[in-house]
Every structure is written in C-alpha cells, then in structure tokens.
Amino acid sequence: MQIAERMNVIAESITLKVSAKASALKRAGVDVVGFGAGEPDFDTPAFIKDAAKTAIDKGQTKYTPTPCLPELRQAIADKFNRENHLPYKPEQISVGAGGKHALYMAFMATLNAGDEVLIPTPYWVSYPEQIKLAGGVPKFIPGDEKNGFRITPAQLDAAITPRTRGLIMNSPSNPGGHAYTPDELKALADVVVRHPNVMVYSDEIYEKLLYGGLKFVSFAALHPQLLDQTLTFNCHSKSFAMTGWRVGYVGGPKDAIDAINKLQSQMCSHITSFTQIPAALALNDPRGAESIEAMRQQFEKRGAHMWKRLTELPKVTCVKPQGAFYCFPNVSAYFGKNAGEIAIKDAISFSSALLEQSHVAVVPGNDSGFDTHIRLSFATSMEQIDKGLDRVARFLVELK
Numbered sequence: 170m171q172i173a174e175r176m177n178v179i180a181e182s183i184t185l186k187v188s189a190k191a192s193a194l195k196r197a198g199v200d201v202v203g204f205g206a207g208e209p210d211f212d213t214p215a216f217i218k219d220a221a222k223t224a225i226d227k228g229q230t231k232y233t234p235t236p237c238l239p240e241l242r243q244a245i246a247d248k249f250n251r252e253n254h255l256p257y258k259p260e261q262i263s264v265g266a267g268g269k270h271a272l273y274m275a276f277m278a279t280l281n282a283g284d285e286v287l288i289p290t291p292y293w294v295s296y297p298e299q300i301k302l303a304g305g306v307p308k309f310i311p312g313d314e315k316n317g318f319r320i321t322p323a324q325l326d327a328a329i330t331p332r333t334r335g336l337i338m339n340s341p342s343n344p345g346g347h348a349y350t351p352d353e354l355k356a357l358a359d360v361v362v363r364h365p366n367v368m369v370y371s372d373e374i375y376e377k378l379l380y381g382g383l384k385f386v387s388f389a390a391l392h393p394q395l396l397d398q399t400l401t402f403n404c405h406s407k408s409f410a411m412t413g414w415r416v417g418y419v420g421g422p423k424d425a426i427d428a429i430n431k432l433q434s435q436m437c438s439h440i441t442s443f444t445q446i447p448a449a450l451a452l453n454d455p456r457g458a459e460s461i462e463a464m465r466q467q468f469e470k471r472g473a474h475m476w477k478r479l480t481e482l483p484k485v486t487c488v489k490p491q492g493a494f495y496c497f498p499n500v501s502a503y504f505g506k507n508a509g510e511i512a513i514k515d516a517i518s519f520s521s522a523l524l525e526q527s528h529v530a531v532v533p534g535n536d537s538g539f540d541t542h543i544r545l546s547f548a549t550s551m552e553q554i555d556k557g558l559d560r561v562a563r564f565l566v567e568l569k
C-alpha cells in the first residue's frame with residue numbers, strides 16, 4: 170500500500186525499539202529491572218476511579234461537546250486561576266487525549282510551513298517529530314550539563330532569528346530531570362517578551378513533581394504580555410497517575426484555542442465521555458492534592474537515592490534531579506569499550522548491551538538530542554533501584 174510522504178519526515182523511535190526488546194526478554198521469563206517507564210508506579214487514586222464507575226453507571230457514555238463537558242472546562246480554568254495565576258476562562262481551554270495529543274493539536278493549529286521552533290536540549294522525544302508533522306522546523310538550543318541543562322537568557326537571545334515562531338519550555342523536564350527556578354524563568358521570559366512574534370509552548374505536565382523546595386511558576390504568569398504569547402499545557406497523566414486515561418489540556422489565547430477545538434472536532438470529537446467528570450473532580454477535590462503530595466514525597470526520596478548511587482559509579486556524572494522522575498547520567502566515559510561482542514560507541518549500544526547482558530532496561534538519550542546520556546526512571550521501588558544499580562555497577566566493571 171502507498172505510504173504518505175509525510176511519514177518520511179518523522180523518525181522511528183529508538184526508545185520503542187529498546188523497550189520492545191525489554192518486553193520480549195520479560196516475556197521469555199528473564200528478570201529485567203525496568204528503568205524505562207515514563208509513568209508513575211502508583212495507582213490512580215480510588216476516588217477518581219470511583220467517579221469513573223459512577224459516570225458509566227449514570228450513562229455518561231455518549232458524545233459530549235468537542236471542548237468537553239462545561240464542568241471539566243470550568244474545573245481546568247479554576248485550576249489555572251487558583252494554582253497558576255493564569256486568568257483563563259473556560260472558553261480558553263481545550264482538552265485532548267493526553268498531553269501528547271494536546272501538544273500535537275496545538276502545533277497543527279498554530280504553525281505554518283517553515284516556521285522555526287526552538288527546543289532546548291535534552292528534550293522530550295515527541296516535540297521535534299510533532300513539529301515536523303505540522304510543517305514546522307525544529308531548531309535546538311543545546312543545554313549544557315555543567316549548567317544543569319538549563320539554557321541561559323543569552324543563549325535564548327542568540328537563538329532567536331526572524332524565522333523563529335515558537336519556543337518549547339518544559340520545566341520540570343523529561344528527560345533531564347532539571348527545573349528552572351522562578352528567577353531563572355523570569356530572565357528567560359524577559360527575553361521572550363522582546364520578541365512578540367515568538368509563541369511559547371509551555372509544557373508544565375511535571376508541575377507537581379518538584380524537589381528540594383523548588384517553587385513552581387507558570388511561564389505565562391511571568392509577564393502580562395506572555396498571556397497572549399503562550400499556550401500552557403498540562404495533563405492528568407503524571408500528577409494523578411492517570412497515564413492510561415488520556416486526559417491532557419491546554420489553556421491560552423481564545424483564537425488559538427478555537428483553532429485547536431476546530432481541529433479536535435474533526436479529529437477525536439472529544440476525549441472519552443466518562444473520564445471527563447472524574448478528571449474535573451481530580452482537580453477540585455482535596456484528595457487529589459493529597460495523593461499528589463504523597464507520591465511526590467516518595468519520588469523525591471527515590472530520586473535522591475538513585476542519583477547518589479549513580480554518582481558513586483566511576484566516571485559517571487549526573488545532574489541532580491529537581492523534578493519529574495528521571496535521572497539522566499552521562500555514560501560517555503565508557504564509549505570505546507566492549508561488552509562481550511558489543512562495541513559500545515554511543516548511548517544506544519550502551520543501553521542494548523546493558524539490557525542484553527545485565528538485564529537492566531534504560532532509555533538511550535539519542536532521541537532526546539544527547540547520544541552521551543541514558544535516562545533512568547525512578548518511578549519504581551527502592552528495591553528495584555538498588556537491584557538495578559548493583560547490576561549497572563557490575564556491568565561497568567566488566568567492560569573491556
């Protein structure tokens with residue numbers, strides 16, 4: 170069958186290949202320690218699950234309006250107002266099937282062919298591919314490990330050209346685990362407001378998972394002008410351990426939201442009907458905030474422990490995670506060595522060898538713009554973290 174040319178502009182995910190191999194090993198009965206997961210290992214809070222059961226029993230199983238039930242849009246607008254100081258009204262909210270879909274629709278609705286979008290590295294794997302599908306051109310701003318992967322205002326200023334139409338902000342970050350302080354974000358915002366043609370896509374889905382007392386601030390709240398220049402993304406996936414429910418949302422200027430809703434009306438119509446009231450409840454009910462905080466505290470302990478163990482490994486460096494649930498160590502000191510038959514030349518060969526020989530699954534940083542780093546998720550138990558890192562330590566010692 171003919172395959173559309175547009176499929177050639179996006180790359181096949183290396184990450185998926187590695188996780189497919191890990192799954193095959195697990196199915197074959199091998200005891201694999203998985204550090205690949207990009208999702209909380211906690212269950213969705215019971216009150217949210219109960220609300221979904223009630224919604225089904227009450228017959229909320231039919232079509233809803235494209236921008237979702239008014240209760241959900243109102244709850245999201247209230248959340249943005251209350252927690253993020255973003256005065257969005259319900260008509261400034263669009264809802265997608267997860268953060269990923271909300272981002273995709275936004276790129277499709279706001280980018281023209283050839284529009285350049287700046288992406289600080291390391292980045293979440295889907296940004297460049299989604300931007301390319303929308304006809305845009307990703308341009309990268311290299312994050313420096315020595316500066317905790319955070320880009321500087323001078324770097325941002327230098328990267329903006331007359332062709333720049335967008336900037337991706339993602340703090341806390343996947344895969345870097347880094348986060349900006351409010352002052353650092355403000356300094357970047359000051360650069361952006363000098364360029365009113367640059368739209369900011371602020372991916373704030375790890376908002377609730379911040380460590381070391383760091384305070385969260387929404388990018389669009391940093392300057393009144395940014396409200397008209399920014400689309401703010403969030404989702405229930407990570408905060409409420411609801412990855413499979415597929416609830417993501419975006420707030421922003423009404424013309425952009427109208428365009429996104431127009432696309433959604435021809436795409437999915439709306440997200441699953443019986444997730445909408447539970448999703449609204451999650452944002453409003455104090456039990457939502459309580460469950461987030463309990464999970465955050467666990468992640469903070471695990472992240473600090475994983476980071477300590479990683480930095481004790483010879484010749485491995487790692488930025489201390491300040492948010493999300495990932496460590497992103499640099500393993501390039503081991504490139505040029507051999508693991509049995511496998512020559513280790515980059516993060517992909519390192520990850521393959523680690524999986525095949527020591528049964529530890531990690532994600533190579535290649536898809537995130539860093540072929541020298543690997544990503545380890547600490548959304549797993551302390552026991553698994555220790556077991557996996559014991560194996561990594563032995564693997565490194567045995568490299569020739």
Ligand SMILES: Cc1ncc(COP(=O)(O)O)c(C=O)c1O
Binds near residue numbers: 405416
């Ligand atoms: C930075 C970032 N943005 C967006 C997403 C997409 O989230 P969702 O699962 O809600 O589609 C992810 C998921 O891993 C992510 O890490």
